Amino acid sequence: MRIPIIGGNWKMHRGIPKDAKEMLEALIPLVKDVRNVDIVIVPPFTALSIIDIVEGTNIKIGAQNMYFEEKGAFTGEISPLFLKEIGCEYVVLGHSERRDIFKENDELINKKLKKALSMELKPIVCIGEHLEDREQGKTKEIIKGQFEGTFNGISKEEITKIVIAYEPIWAIGTGKTATPEQADEVHQYIRELLGNNYDKQTAESVRIQYGGSVKPNNASELFQKENIDGGLVGGASLDANSFADIIKAAQK
Ligand code: PGA
Numbered sequence: 001m002r003i004p005i006i007g008g009n010w011k012m013h014r015g016i017p018k019d020a021k022e023m024l025e026a027l028i029p030l031v032k033d034v035r036n037v038d039i040v041i042v043p044p045f046t047a048l049s050i051i052d053i054v055e056g057t058n059i060k061i062g063a064q065n066m067y068f069e070e071k072g073a074f075t076g077e078i079s080p081l082f083l084k085e086i087g088c089e090y091v092v093l094g095h096s097e098r099r100d101i102f103k104e105n106d107e108l109i110n111k112k113l114k115k116a117l118s119m120e121l122k123p124i125v126c127i128g129e130h131l132e133d134r135e136q137g138k139t140k141e142i143i144k145g146q147f148e149g150t151f152n153g154i155s156k157e158e159i160t161k162i163v164i165a166y167e168p169i170w171a172i173g174t175g176k177t178a179t180p181e182q183a184d185e186v187h188q189y190i191r192e193l194l195g196n197n198y199d200k201q202t203a204e205s206v207r208i209q210y211g212g213s214v215k216p217n218n219a220s221e222l223f224q225k226e227n228i229d230g231g232l233v234g235g236a237s238l239d240a241n242s243f244a245d246i247i248k249a250a251q252k
Contacts, residue, residue: 002204002205002206002207002229003036003037003038003207003229004036004037004038004207004223004229004230004250004251004252005037005038005039005040005124005163005207005209005229005230006037006038006039006040006209006230006231006232006233006243006246006247006250007040007041007042007062007090007092007124007165007209007211007230007231007232007233007237008039008040008041008042008233008237008238008243009042009064009092009095009211009232009233009234009237010041010042010043010044010047010237010238011044011064011097011234012044013044013238014043014044014047014238015043015044015045015046015047016046016047017046017047017049017050019047020043020047020049020050021050021053023238023240024041024050024053024054024059025053026240026241027041027059027240027243027244028053028054028057028059030240030241030244031058031059031244031247031248032057032058034058034247034248034251035058035251036251036252037230037247037250037251038060038230039058039059039060039247040059040060040061040062040089040090040124041054041059041060041061041062041237042061042062042063042064042090042092042124043061043064044064045063045064045078048061048063048083048086048088051086051087051088060089060090061087061088061089061090062088062089062090062091062092062122062124063078063083063088063090063091063092063121064091064092064095065078065091065092065093065095065098066078066079066080066083066091066093066112066115066116066121067079067080067112067115068080068108068111068112068114068115069115070119080115080116080119080121081119083119083121084119084120084121088121089121089122090121090122090123090124090163091116091121091122091123091124092123092124092125092126092165092232093109093112093113093116093123093124093125093126094106094109094112094113094125094126094127094146094150095126095167096126096128096167096169096172097172100169105149106145106146106149106150106152107149109125109149109150110149110150110151110152110153113125113150113151113154113162114153114154117154117158117161117162122161122162122163123161123162123163124162124163124164124165124209124232125150125151125162125163125164125165126164126165126166126167126211126232127143127146127147127150127164127165127166127167127190128143128146128166128167128168128169128172128211128212129142129143129168129169129170130142130169130170131169131170134168134170139168139186140186140189143166143186143189143190143193144193147190147193147197148197151197156198156199156202159194159198159202159206160202160205160206162206163206163207163208163209163229164190164206164207164208164209165208165209165210165211165232166183166186166187166190166208166209166210166211167210167211167212167232168182168183168186168212169212170212171211171212171213172211172212172213172234173213173234173235174212174213175213176212176213177212177213177214177215177218177222178210178212180218180221180222180224180225180228181225183210183222183225183228184225184226184227184228187208187210187225187227187228188226188227190208190227191203191204191206191208191227194206207229207230208227208228208229209228209229209230209231209232210222210228210230210231210232211231211232211233211234213235214231214232214233214236214246215235215236215242215246216236216242216245216246216249219231219245219246219249219250220249223249223250230250231246231250233246
């Protein structure tokens with residue numbers, strides 16, 4: 001059985017350690033009794049010091065990005081070694097904002113992914129289509145291309161360590177959620193790709209989160225779908241009560 005995973009992607013919000021601490025101190029008691037859901041907070045780099053606050057709780061910490069080298073002249077980049085050293089457990093790779101605004105492509109994300117795996121950071125890898133793709137009936141084609149490019153050269157053993165986040169770009173931060181059926185259809189297709197590229201058992205074991213305007217009022221409908229293993233939450237993760245409700249909705 002796959003354990004659902006809920007990520008709170010704070011994006012470029014709550015990067016001041018004091019704000020991040022306040023948010024976490026509100027969240028910790030609300031979710032302390034939650035079992036069988038992996039909870040990951042993904043703050044800006046400047047607030048990664050909250051790692052100290054979550055110690056001993058059921059909350060883990062992830063980074064929003066990393067570079068594929070450990071050290072060197074790479075001004076402005078973050079080393080996976082530093083992340084590992086400070087106790088960061090997860091790393092989000094290939095978020096659509098990285099792809100679209102910062103022009104990251106599948107090849108670069110693939111390099112980062114291989115590096116993250118080699119450092120034993122747990123990658124959450126995002127894929128998803130634009131609205132035009134969906135309107136032109138190209139969703140599966142786009143997903144297949146991103147899947148093949150991003151996971152190029154990833155072994156069967158490695159893919160089971162990856163969390164895939166399906167995030168239709170038209171649903172991110174727009175308040176437009178994919179319907180549970182629309183989301184589940186793509187999740188099922190991703191499982192099909194996993195089955196074709198690896199095998200059926202692998203396809204059944206990889207966790208696939210949904211992301212894009214997940215809110216307390218739509219979370220449980222989404223998470224009840226067979227192929228949806230939790231969510232990657234942006235806006236609603238910035239409020240402790242909303243985020244706690246979403247986490248509880250993932251408990252099976
Ligand atoms: P949203 O963001 O929940 O605000 O739509 C999701 C994401 O970008 O991961």
